[in-house]
Amino acid sequence: MKNFFDVSKMSAGDAQYEAQKIAFSPIVFQVARVLRTSGILKHLDGNRAGLSSDEIANDLSMSPYVVSVLLETGLSAGIVAKNNELFSGTKIGYFLLNDEMTKVNMDFNHFVNYLGLYELDNAVKSGKPSGLKVFNNDDTIYPGLSKLPDDAKKAWFDFDHFYSDSAFKEAIAILAQYNIKRLLDIGGNTGKFSRLCATSIPTCHVTIVDLPGQLDVAKNENEKAGLSDRIDTYFANMLDETTKLPTEFDAAWMSQFLDCFGEEDIVRILKKVAQGIADDGHIYILEPLWDRQKYATSAYCIINTSPYFTAMANGTSKMFNFGEISKYISKAGLYVDNIYDNIGFSHSLIVCKKIKGDA
Structure with missing residues (x-):
């Protein structure tokens, strides 16, 4: 490092x-x-x-x-x-x-984080996103994303898409090498990746898994793009222990998704996702890992996104270093089969497989 x-x-x-x-x-x-x-x-x-x-x-x-x-x-x-x-x-x-990155970061911190971070000390003590009360009384920010004030909603999605979207084309080029026919897009949000994947890999059928608010937007956008026959949606609360995912997929994809959860939930989610794919299938995890960055600027931005999770998003999660996410992957009965760094602005694509004998 x-x-x-x-x-x-x-x-x-x-x-x-x-x-x-x-x-x-x-x-x-x-x-x-x-x-x-x-x-x-x-x-x-x-x-x-x-x-x-x-x-x-x-x-x-x-x-x-x-x-x-x-x-x-x-x-x-x-x-x-x-x-x-x-x-x-x-x-x-x-x-x-x-600079677009600077503007996106500044607007995200002003419209989403600034007032709520006043409550960081309370969030640290309680393990809950105490600053979220400036917007609503939800337990996490995610169910209410579509209902945030317009400036905050725009800033949140601009921030999220700026970093993830920069990596999508490169990541899809890697996925195309794995001959994927059926892909689960876990936490697919409004479906940007799924639509790009479906148009870039014509043989791939995608199922987006997320909460109702995000899926409603995804359905509308999929229809506008003429991709409703190539992309399904599936409602699932990944924190609900009773939730079951559809099965027999070649692969699962998670982009900036696992960093929305704490360690125990991450391990539980990875186990659940593994049950939905074939024994020889792959799980792709796209995350900005701060200790695998080429430049100090990106490492700085990634590290300092973590307090947003503490005070505003859920109170329990953070941006990973590679050692942390490797530990979670292992605990879930998976292993890292490959890793591709410097994808887009700041991401690494981690390719996981099931350890033989594990479900």
Whole structure:
């Protein structure tokens, strides 16, 4: 594993400065977001020679006081630069304005997580997603995804799809090598992967397994795509011990699904999924494993998604490292037959099989 986060050689002064960045990070986050949404960053991007605070305020019909406050915090965070009295954008400001990953992450944290993470200490003590009460009184976020406020719903699905969708085409190219005829898409959500799989592998019939809200959307989208005869849906609450899956499938697929559960539930789900596939079938697990990343940026983003699960999603799950998920796979009577790293932005595709003699 690459040691992305080694700070052992940092000086005391630098360490204290980094600590202050953390202490003020909620303020800096919101200022950075408003610098983007107010148009200030875009205006600076179009005026590379620089603008004064008063010029920006006049051009954007904003209060000079407000612009001054935002720019000075932006200066302290390296989002803007100042030369004499002129402000200009920086590389950091450019990524905040233009980088899709940065925008998706920022909107997810603002609209989905920001208010709820105030309850992180309570979530840590209780093992429940205490912050979810800002939206509803459900036990987990998943049943109510389709009923979230519009901004939060869009931010949640944009975040989820941005990372998973980047890996789908590469993953399907790998699946195509395994001659799959019948595939279970566990936690298939609104069916994006299933539709891509069905169109990319013409011999494959897919069954999406999920909760009613997601399946309703998937059915509509499948029909629009003309794929209703190639894709079925099957309602199942995977946490319900009485739930039984359809059987005799060649393979099962789970994309960013197992990270929605705690260890005991993951092992139970994997055992249940194994019962639905043929003895020589495969289980494909697509997950962003933070310790198998090529770059520090992706490892950082993956690790810091875990508190969302703690405070908002379910109170029990997290983003995995490879050692953790390997342990769960083994406990379920499976073994890792192969693993493909660097799929899409940040994913690994783990290919599992049943240990001989196990159901």
